Amino acid sequence: MMSEYIVEMKHITKRFPGIVANDDVSIGIKKGEIFALLGENGAGKSTLMSMLSGMYEPDEGEIHIRGKKVQISSPNHAANLNIGMVHQHFKLVEDYTITENIILGIEPISKFAGLIPYVGIRQANRKIEELSKSFGLEVDPTKKIADLTVSMQQRVEILKVLYREAEILIFDEPTAVLTPQEIDFLLGIIEGLRDSGKTIILITHKLEEIKKVADRCAVLNKGKLIDVLDVKTTTTNRMAQLMVGREVSFESEKAPANFKEEVLKVEKLTVKNEDGFEVVKDVSFTIHSGEIFAIAGVADNGQVEIADTIAGLAKASGGKVFLNGQDITKDSIRKRSEAGISYVPEDRQRFGLFLDFDLATNLASKQYYKKPFSNKGILNKSEVEQVGTQLIDKYDIRSGQGIHTQVRSMSGGNQQKAIIAREIELQSPLMIFVQPTRGVDIGAIENIHKMIIEQRDQGKAILLVSLELEEIMNVADTIGVIYNGQLQKVASSESLTTNEVGEYMMGAKHDER
Numbered sequence: 001m002m003s004e005y006i007v008e009m010k011h012i013t014k015r016f017p018g019i020v021a022n023d024d025v026s027i028g029i030k031k032g033e034i035f036a037l038l039g040e041n042g043a044g045k046s047t048l049m050s051m052l053s054g055m056y057e058p059d060e061g062e063i064h065i066r067g068k069k070v071q072i073s074s075p076n077h078a079a080n081l082n083i084g085m086v087h088q089h090f091k092l093v094e095d096y097t098i099t100e101n102i103i104l105g106i107e108p109i110s111k112f113a114g115l116i117p118y119v120g121i122r123q124a125n126r127k128i129e130e131l132s133k134s135f136g137l138e139v140d141p142t143k144k145i146a147d148l149t150v151s152m153q154q155r156v157e158i159l160k161v162l163y164r165e166a167e168i169l170i171f172d173e174p175t176a177v178l179t180p181q182e183i184d185f186l187l188g189i190i191e192g193l194r195d196s197g198k199t200i201i202l203i204t205h206k207l208e209e210i211k212k213v214a215d216r217c218a219v220l221n222k223g224k225l226i227d228v229l230d231v232k233t234t235t236t237n238r239m240a241q242l243m244v245g246r247e248v249s250f251e252s253e254k255a256p257a258n259f260k261e262e263v264l265k266v267e268k269l270t271v272k273n274e275d276g277f278e279v280v281k282d283v284s285f286t287i288h289s290g291e292i293f294a295i296a297g298v299a300d301n302g303q304v305e306i307a308d309t310i311a312g313l314a315k316a317s318g319g320k321v322f323l324n325g326q327d328i329t330k331d332s333i334r335k336r337s338e339a340g341i342s343y344v345p346e347d348r349q350r351f352g353l354f355l356d357f358d359l360a361t362n363l364a365s366k367q368y369y370k371k372p373f374s375n376k377g378i379l380n381k382s383e384v385e386q387v388g389t390q391l392i393d394k395y396d397i398r399s400g401q402g403i404h405t406q407v408r409s410m411s412g413g414n415q416q417k418a419i420i421a422r423e424i425e426l427q428s429p430l431m432i433f434v435q436p437t438r439g440v441d442i443g444a445i446e447n448i449h450k451m452i453i454e455q456r457d458q459g460k461a462i463l464l465v466s467l468e469l470e471e472i473m474n475v476a477d478t479i480g481v482i483y484n485g486q487l488q489k490v491a492s493s494e495s496l497t498t499n500e501v502g503e504y505m506m507g508a509k510h511d512e513r
Contacts, residue, residue, distance in 0.1 A: 003066075008026075021048075025220070033215040034213050040243060040444070043220040044223040053078045053170055054072045095146065100121075101156055135189065172203045215231060244441075260290050264461055266320075268282050269309065270283075283482075285490060287478075292477045293461075294479050297482035312333035324429060337426075342430070344433045348416055355406075363387065363391050416436070437466075437468065445471075469501060479493050
């Protein structure tokens, strides 16, 4: 008898040092459905799918594809079974073009004069252009990866698996790095893939996305399968409760703000990008002690450049930045950090962490040269480890080998918690959070919001940059809306509706100033 499932994973167990990532998990996925895997960071979702895509092999259990038992020994083997995975952190070569990335490893070889082999890049370009159009993922195949936006890079990752004729597509947190508009576009693409007969597995912790597109959903918690649900008949509250193991509040509770002295003053700030274009134009605002000032805007409207320039990662081409009355416009990053700036960057892997160092080293990386971590230039390793252990506990950072865990091996959400722990512990008068909850689950989002509000209540000045409008409406005291590098509106969060903020963000509404 043929199985009704195209994919069956039976009694799968996978262990890593110090952790059981998957504990006797059994799921069946039907052909042509969107099947979601829901769970907190570190619940074992990506590990389970990494076994299906050939990155790991299970310690126990069996995998059946189209009713046949298989041992998937490598990603190439998975590709031969028509399984493809679109990874959360893209695996692309920056200096190569889109086509070169897509055909890498399976280059179409032609022979010149019937003798000399060469890669038929022109035909490949044509084929990829056609493929991209047929799935609504249009790209210019000759462009280099380094010149693409994040959402375009993601299209390349999707085209990579479609080019290899994948029938079973695994998407790992595909919307973690996208704007709300791009998310809607991608969910439409995923539905289109299902309608063309593909089977989609969606790893996510965003409940509203599951509700929008998924047919069924499996909930994992600490490596165990909790339940498989029919999405249409299950509420998001029920899903959240199963995933976190407790009731989750979607609203942030906070006392009224109590603004004190001015901490940050940005005066007529202008910033140019590498091509010399002004991406921030004449922006001025102030943030007080005890205030959360949020910049709302669609991606790439200059908000990240504002944060980077205040923190010292980008240079101002005009205007000034004052911290506690001191002009810091030309100061180095370390000088600003010591003057009292904490910074959680947008790209945690490139700017937030040393991926090949252990967790303890990362947690101490902003203070290693000071007492008690070092004395007269000599590092006190036991102090670094002791403080690291305390922070893992305090901020619920989940890692297989505690302070000795290599940060690269941690889930994205736990990497984020590590950065937030390090930056909050600096107790800086100004704390900058750029996309602080990107790629983290509901339970952790709730905790991060609590921490940010707690810092405000302790008198810190907070700059929050987020693409999540809901997050801004929930957490901010003051909102500055940016469009095309200019602040369109600055007002208290109580005086603005979500719709008004959205209109300013799209440039559809202007402030009469």
